[in-house]
Amino acid sequence: MMNISFQRPPDPPQSGTGPAVRAEHLTVVRGPRTVLRGLGFTVPRGRITGLLGPSGCGKSTLMRAIVGTQAKVTGTLEVLGRPAGDALLRSRIGYVTQAPSVYGDLTVRQNLEYFAAILDPGRAAAARRYEKVTGAIADVDLTTRADALAGNLSSGQRSRVSLAVALLGTPELLVLDEPTVGLDPVLRRDLWALFHTIAADRGATLLVSSHVMDEAERCHSLLLMREGEILAEGTPDALRSRTGAATVEAAFLHLVDATAAKKTAGKETVR
Numbered sequence: 001m002m003n004i005s006f007q008r009p010p011d012p013p014q015s016g017t018g019p020a021v022r023a024e025h026l027t028v029v030r031g032p033r034t035v036l037r038g039l040g041f042t043v044p045r046g047r048i049t050g051l052l053g054p055s056g057c058g059k060s061t062l063m064r065a066i067v068g069t070q071a072k073v074t075g076t077l078e079v080l081g082r083p084a085g086d087a088l089l090r091s092r093i094g095y096v097t098q099a100p101s102v103y104g105d106l107t108v109r110q111n112l113e114y115f116a117a118i119l120d121p122g123r124a125a126a127a128r129r130y131e132k133v134t135g136a137i138a139d140v141d142l143t144t145r146a147d148a149l150a151g152n153l154s155s156g157q158r159s160r161v162s163l164a165v166a167l168l169g170t171p172e173l174l175v176l177d178e179p180t181v182g183l184d185p186v187l188r189r190d191l192w193a194l195f196h197t198i199a200a201d202r203g204a205t206l207l208v209s210s211h212v213m214d215e216a217e218r219c220h221s222l223l224l225m226r227e228g229e230i231l232a233e234g235t236p237d238a239l240r241s242r243t244g245a246a247t248v249e250a251a252f253l254h255l256v257d258a259t260a261a262k263k264t265a266g267k268e269t270v271r
C-alpha cells in the first residue's frame with residue numbers, strides 16, 4: 001500500500017504558459033463512426049484534469065488523439081504548445097493505457113530497466129538509469145515487489161508498474177486512461193494521492209480518465225463527456241454551482257437533460 005495520505009487537492013504552482021492541451025472543432029472518425037464531434041476545450045497546466053464520462057463516450061479516443069496515436073483526427077489539437085503527434089512531444093508526454101503494458105516474464109525492476117535503456121541508452125548512463133528506475137519504483141510504492149515477476153502481480157500492481165514506466169521520462173504531461181479501474185478503495189485513494197504529489201512536486205499536468213463520477217472530487221478541473229461531446233468543463237465547484245447540483249454526478253445528469261432538451265428544441269425549430 002502506498003504510504004501517502006489523501007487530502008483535498010491543494011492548488012499546485014502553475015508551470016509553462018498557455019494550456020497544456022487546447023482543442024477546437026476536434027473531430028475523430030473511427031471506422032464508419034464519428035466518435036468525437038467538434039470538441040473545444042482546454043486542459044490547464046500543472047493541474048489534474050479529470051476526463052469523466054460513461055463507458056464508450058470517447059475518453060480513450062480523445063486521449064489517443066492527444067498523445068498522437070489516433071488516426072483520422074481533424075480540427076485543432078495543440079499539446080504543450082505543439083500540434084498533437086509532433087515528434088518533439090514524444091519525450092514530454094507519458095501515456096498509460098487501460099491495459100498495463102508490462103512484460104509478465106520480467107521482474108518489476110527489469111521492466112523498468114528495459115524502458116529506461118530505450119530512453120537513456122549506453123553504459124555511461126547506467127548509474128543514472130539505476131537511480132531513475134529505483135526512484136520510479138519507489139514513486140509507485142513497489143519497492144518491496146521490485147524483484148517480483150510482473151506476471152505474478154495483481155492487476156492494480158501491474159497498473160502501477162505501467163505508471164512507473166511513464167514516470168521514467170519525467171513527462172510534463174501524463175495521460176492516464178482509467179488508472180483506478182478495478183482497484184480497491186484504499187489503493188484508489190493512494191493512487192490519487194500519488195497523482196497529486198506528481199502534480200505538486202513536478203508541476204506536471206495530469207489528464208486522468210474515469211467513468212466513476214465520485215473521482216471528480218479528487219480533480220482540480222473536469223471535462224465532462226458524453227456521446228462524443230464535451231458537456232462541460234471547469235472546476236468541480238464551478239460545475240456544481242452552475243447547475244445548482246449537490247454533487248458532480250448530479251451536475252452531469254442536469255447537463256445531460258439540459259443538452260437533450262436543447263437538441264429537441266432545435267429539431268422542433270428546424271421542422
Ligand SMILES: Nc1ncnc2c1ncn2[C@@H]1O[C@H](COP(=O)(O)OP(=O)(O)OP(=O)(O)O)[C@@H](O)[C@H]1O
Pocket residue numbers: 030031032033035053054055056057058059060061062211
Ligand atoms: N476501432 C474502432 N472502430 C470503430 N469504432 C470504435 C473503435 N474503437 C472504439 N470505437 C467506438 O468509439 C466509441 C468510443 O470508444 P472509446 O474507447 O474512446 O470510449 P471510452 O469512453 O474510452 O470507453 P471506456 O470507458 O469503456 O473505455 C465507442 O462507441 C466505441 O464503440
